[in-house]
Amino acid sequence: MLETAFTGSKRYYLLLAALGGLVAIGFLTYLYQLSSGLGITGMGRDVSWGFYIAQLTYLVGVAASAVMVVLPYYLHDYKAFGRITVLGEFLAVAAVTMCLLFVIVDLGRPDRMLNIIKYPSPNSVLFWDMIVLNTYLLLNIVIGWMVLEAERNQVAPPKWVKPLIYLSIPWAPSIHTVTAFLYSGLPGRGYWLTAIMAPRFLSSAFAAGPSLLILLALLVRKYTKFDPGREQIQSLAKIVTYAILINVFFFFCELFTVFYSQIPEHMQHFYYLFVGLDGKARMVPYMWFSIVGMTIAALLLVNPENRKNETRLALLCGMVVITTYLDKGLGLMTGGFVPNPMERVTEYWPTIPEALITLGVYGIGFLILTILYKVAVTVKEEIKA
Amino acid sequence: MSISRRDFIRIAGLSTLFGLGARGAYELIAPGQLEAKSVPEAAATGKRWAMVVDMHKVDADTARKCAVACHRLHNVPDFANPVNPKYKVDPEELVRWEVKWIWTDHFHNTFPGLDQQFQQERLDKLPFLVLCNHCENPACVRVCPTQATFRREDGVVMMDMHRCIGCRYCMAACPYGARSFNWRDPRPYVKEINPDYPTRELGVVEKCTFCVERLEKNLMPACVVESKGALIFGDLNNPKSTVRQVLRQSYTIRRKPHLGTNPQVYYIV
Numbered sequence: 001m002l003e004t005a006f007t008g009s010k011r012y013y014l015l016l017a018a019l020g021g022l023v024a025i026g027f028l029t030y031l032y033q034l035s036s037g038l039g040i041t042g043m044g045r046d047v048s049w050g051f052y053i054a055q056l057t058y059l060v061g062v063a064a065s066a067v068m069v070v071l072p073y074y075l076h077d078y079k080a081f082g083r084i085t086v087l088g089e090f091l092a093v094a095a096v097t098m099c100l101l102f103v104i105v106d107l108g109r110p111d112r113m114l115n116i117i118k119y120p121s122p123n124s125v126l127f128w129d130m131i132v133l134n135t136y137l138l139l140n141i142v143i144g145w146m147v148l149e150a151e152r153n154q155v156a157p158p159k160w161v162k163p164l165i166y167l168s169i170p171w172a173p174s175i176h177t178v179t180a181f182l183y184s185g186l187p188g189r190g191y192w193l194t195a196i197m198a199p200r201f202l203s204s205a206f207a208a209g210p211s212l213l214i215l216l217a218l219l220v221r222k223y224t225k226f227d228p229g230r231e232q233i234q235s236l237a238k239i240v241t242y243a244i245l246i247n248v249f250f251f252f253c254e255l256f257t258v259f260y261s262q263i264p265e266h267m268q269h270f271y272y273l274f275v276g277l278d279g280k281a282r283m284v285p286y287m288w289f290s291i292v293g294m295t296i297a298a299l300l301l302v303n304p305e306n307r308k309n310e311t312r313l314a315l316l317c318g319m320v321v322i323t324t325y326l327d328k329g330l331g332l333m334t335g336g337f338v339p340n341p342m343e344r345v346t347e348y349w350p351t352i353p354e355a356l357i358t359l360g361v362y363g364i365g366f367l368i369l370t371i372l373y374k375v376a377v378t379v380k381e382e383i384k385a
Numbered sequence: 386m387s388i389s390r391r392d393f394i395r396i397a398g399l400s401t402l403f404g405l406g407a408r409g410a411y412e413l414i415a416p417g418q419l420e421a422k423s424v425p426e427a428a429a430t431g432k433r434w435a436m437v438v439d440m441h442k443v444d445a446d447t448a449r450k451c452a453v454a455c456h457r458l459h460n461v462p463d464f465a466n467p468v469n470p471k472y473k474v475d476p477e478e479l480v481r482w483e484v485k486w487i488w489t490d491h492f493h494n495t496f497p498g499l500d501q502q503f504q505q506e507r508l509d510k511l512p513f514l515v516l517c518n519h520c521e522n523p524a525c526v527r528v529c530p531t532q533a534t535f536r537r538e539d540g541v542v543m544m545d546m547h548r549c550i551g552c553r554y555c556m557a558a559c560p561y562g563a564r565s566f567n568w569r570d571p572r573p574y575v576k577e578i579n580p581d582y583p584t585r586e587l588g589v590v591e592k593c594t595f596c597v598e599r600l601e602k603n604l605m606p607a608c609v610v611e612s613k614g615a616l617i618f619g620d621l622n623n624p625k626s627t628v629r630q631v632l633r634q635s636y637t638i639r640r641k642p643h644l645g646t647n648p649q650v651y652y653i654v
Binding site: 036037038039042043044045046048049103106107108109110112113115116118119121123124125126127130182183186187188189264265336337340341342343344346 | 480481493495531567568587588
């Protein structure tokens with residue numbers, strides 16, 4: 001089946017080449033980081049995780065959201081999603097791969113990476129994150145590939161795939177829950193110390209992931225002979241609507257607890273993000289854009305007319321992707337670290353090398369996504385023909 | 386019985402996976418046991434180290450001497466003073482890359498939430514000596530994915546700089562900012578290298594160790610020696626030790642006790 005990835009249009013190869021270029025630039029910059037150290041990033045002793053871990057957090061959500069197409073199809077027998085489950089699973093494969101790579105580029109000593117396996121530490125959430133992410137990656141590669149291959153050969157998938165599919169359904173929220181636990185269990189970080197962290201992660205994931213999937217489905221329809229389907233896109237749009245509404249609701253729940261209780265350690269982070277602290281306010285415009293944009297998008301999505309019009313839907317989905325990215329990526333990371341536990345404000349902003357390495361990892365992710373989607377779409381086209 | 390190549394690979398793969406997982410399972414049932422076997426049973430002395438900082442005796446000069454003694458002894462880099470001027474770093478990088486084991490901070494930064502609008506004026510000027518609190522319930526140890534940071538029986542929270550993968554989870558977990566990461570090669574910033582103590586490499590986390598290397602030789606930590614009595618160090622398990630006497634006599638406070646980390650550095654304010 002993989003051979004279908006090697007024959008394509010000129011445009012396909014151009015896309016691969018462009019992504020390959022990004023990867024090359026990212027890789028060279030990474031070599032520079034390996035020799036000079038993580039000092040080439042904007043991180044420091046006060047903001048000790050930055051852009052890389054922000055991407056990890058966001059992309060775990062994108063990966064987990066595959067369950068939003070898998071669950072209705074396999075548990076509710078919602079036939080329409082049968083056409084696109086593989087798109088969801090392959091998106092998850094690309095997203096989880098990026099997550100793992102973002103952890104690796106963030107390590108000070110990547111050469112000792114396997115120490116996590118050599119000295120397993122179940123008390124560390126990072127240990128569990130490593131396990132759930134790798135397993136989820138494996139599950140989605142195997143399931144996506146086996147089901148697609150069966151579809152190509154016009155036979156039922158092997159019996160042993162079914163239990164894996166059922167396993168992948170609870171596994172999806174688990175990867176994002178564990179990722180939320182990375183943050184929400186730390187004693188000195190008021191912004192993260194909230195039991196609603198995992199639910200918030202899931203709601204924003206189930207909004208952002210399906211939004212991205214809608215955009216990808218529209219692209220696939222535009223550039224290939226395979227149409228993921230109008231009904232499918234509309235159903236995804238409903239999922240996005242509910243999820244983003246819940247996400248906005250959760251945000252206001254958070255605000256209430258923090259500001260009605262008036263506990264300084266919890267309020268300071270919100271002050272920094274939304275009005276600035278000690279005259280430092282780098283995140284302010286982004287955070288306002290994020291929360292206002294997210295709320296407006298959520299309200300507009302409620303109106304079925306806006307969802308039915310695919311141009312408007314695409315714009316709103318784009319808005320959801322960007323606003324949740326700002327909130328859960330940079331906002332979550334800098335918000336948690338600023339001010340530091342000694343109430344000092346040291347701001348963070350990614351540097352150019354840091355951004356290039358990030359782009360390189362995205363290049364790898366989208367390269368995987370392009371190749372897997374090419375295979376899936378070719379198979380779907382073959383079946384139709 | 387014959388076995389196909391495909392089956393062989395499948396079985397071999399699965400066994401490897403379970404093999405890798407087995408250690409994790411063991412750790413879950415009996416945490417630390419597996420590792421403890423390879424550690425000599427030296428900690429049976431029954432000691433529990435703790436420090437008292439007497440702020441009536443700390444002035445800027447003493448505090449500086451304590452920090453200098455510690456940093457010199459442990460080859461802690463000083464990014465403000467490179468060995469070669471060409472490695473000069475700008476002030477913004479200095480803030481980000483700084484490595485420190487013991488340093489001074491203001492009252493309101495040392496004890497956030499304890500500062501009042503109206504309080505003793507001396508508090509605003511005092512250089513509070515801060516260092517790793519060697520918590521009895523350390524968050525950094527809890528989060529470390531490789532047990533590169535661990536708590537010894539005698540209460541010292543240690544770092545294995547050869548095992549650390551540089552994930553910096555401990556830095557996110559520590560509520561005292563006691564941990565430093567080597568954002569760049571520290572060696573060009575160590576003026577006189579002390580050959581008796583290792584220098585660090587790029588990409589690992591480090592912090593105060595209560596001078597374990599000195600404790601083993603029955604010597605007091607370097608900062609304590611330098612402090613002229615401002616820092617009192619000793620064994621909490623020994624009722625006759627000076628720390629216990631001082632704790633009995635004076636009212637002491639600790640940094641962020643409400644977080645449940647149970648810090649072992651006490652302050653007489």
